[in-house]
Amino acid sequence: MNKLRILGLAGILSIAGAASAGTISLPSTGENVSGGLDQNYIITNDTTGLYTGAVPGDAVIVTNPAPQWATLQGAMWIGPAADENFPGFTNEGSTTYQTKFSVGDPATASLDFWLLVDNAVTIYLNGKQVYQDSSSGLYRGFKTPAYVPITSNFISGMNTLQFVVITAYGPTGLDIANTPEPATMTLAGVALAALGLLRFRKRRAC
Secondary structure, three states: OOHHHHHHHHHHHHHHHHHHOOEEOOOOOOOOEEOOEEEEEEEEEEOOOOOOOOOOEEEEEOOEOOOOOOOOOOOOOEEOOOEOOOOOOOOOEEEEEEEEEEEOOOOOOEEEEEEEEEOEEEEEEOOEEEEEOOOOHHHHOOOOOEEEEEOOOOOOEEEEEEEEEEEOOOOOEEEEEEOOOHHHHHHHHHHHHHHHHHHHHHHHHO
């Protein structure tokens, strides 16, 4: 095989590896459940009147979701109550969900995931806002998944990620699914395709 081709392929593979270095794996909601509670996400504040536990306390797995809610593969909705399938527009307020993770090198850290929310969410990393729904998200956040990439505001050691979910129309909840970084997956795909092409050419040359 041509040395230049080998070096080119090695470069592609090294870039793919570098893109994934420092990527944080955020647990999906519903990934670690005990007694109907999510062990990875806690509720630190609730003004909806739906949460009956002590604050802070583990988020509740929603077992009776609102019929209009979509779902993310490999994840479950969490909320202040297991039953979120009720009519009426009487519940207003917010629920704050929190999870923590450790970071070694803040300069190379990154985090990405998909989420569904009812109705809208603002996300804070270490007390600084890193994401907020657009105004249209208030109406389609539970049907259309949003991709959230976070590349800043990390600190060395333990980091705190908070989701402040606003509700104004009754049911409320949050659904998060971990996902590989798209850029990493694209580069890895290019590397594999290049490797396959080189093997094909080698077989034809024999």
